[in-house]
Amino acid sequence: MLQKTWVKIFIWFMAIFFFFLASGVVISVLRPGPSENEAMSFMMGMMSAMDSSMMGVAMNIEHDNALQAVIALSASIALPVMVLSVAAGIGIRLWQRRDRNV
Amino acid sequence: MFDKKKLNFWRLAFIFTGFTLLVLVYLWNSPQEPKSKMMGESMGNMMKQMHVTNMTIYDLLTSEREKQASMSEMHSHHQNQSPIIFKLNFLTTSIIFLLLPFIIGGAIILAIVWIKIV
């Protein structure tokens, strides 16, 4: 699989991409502070994200009854699922051990 | 240290370190625009300075209700999104929040199964 040319190119692409990201983050942190212009475009960009992307919609969850119901449902199943998974974890552990000791 | 097997890694590392240094030197040498007083920090740091610095655990658990009024004002403001955004928001939010308990549950199972009791 790794010998295929397109896989090799893909792996190289991903490696270069992550290096690009890392150097981009280093440049962002160490560069001279944001100019007036950049701070303005940051705020404008955030405003446009609230206006025309999901950020604004997600801020209104309190007014979306269907989503409220989904979150309430997930909150209500969270505790039983956790208790069940503790039980299941112990169960699987014992199940694995039973074989090993025989 | 400069293993032959790691040659490709060091090649990438040197190219990108050089690139980063060049860009940084260029940025610090270029004429500086007037520096902004605001927004110099990352969002997390700004939030920390605004809210987290004098916070207790109790504050984490109680939620403010007085924001409600301003939020409903915002609600009317955010009605101009296209319906596809609303649908996608519903889809992604429900995927995330329905799978979240199961992810936590699975993590608990795996933690119990993986832990070595000495």
Add this chain to the structure above:
Amino acid sequence: MNVRFDFIMHWLWAIVWALLALSGFGMVGAKHGWLVNFNYATADFVHRLSAAVFVVLTFVSIAYEVFRNIKKDTKNLAWFVIGRSGYQLFTFITTLILIITGALIWICSEFNMSAVGFALLIHEYISYIALASVIWHIYKKCHALLSLKKPEAKLQKG
């Protein structure tokens, strides 16, 4: 062609993580904005959509690992994203932290702002650590970076 499940998961994970990282680091602050050209509407869109895919991938891999444990399958999955030791364990822990803090930020209007600020801070710093660890991972697994010129190059086990 024999395509393995863990191989596919590994690279799907890498693609989604890369998208999340690019759009996320661009949103960190005004100094980082050039990464996404201050187009936060698109960055936010990409971040949220790939977050959903990321959660689904995490769920699938956790479920797969749990079923492997039930079936007592102890075969080593070299390419799998989560596991009980080393970088797989590190990925597992950082993923859980990122998903949980991300979910807190997602429903930020439900909580007070100090909780969201705290979650944002953790989300940001964990992602820095995770990005650094990806570079470390590339260093450790450098043998996968095969030369494009020599197709006869041997892949090492490990």
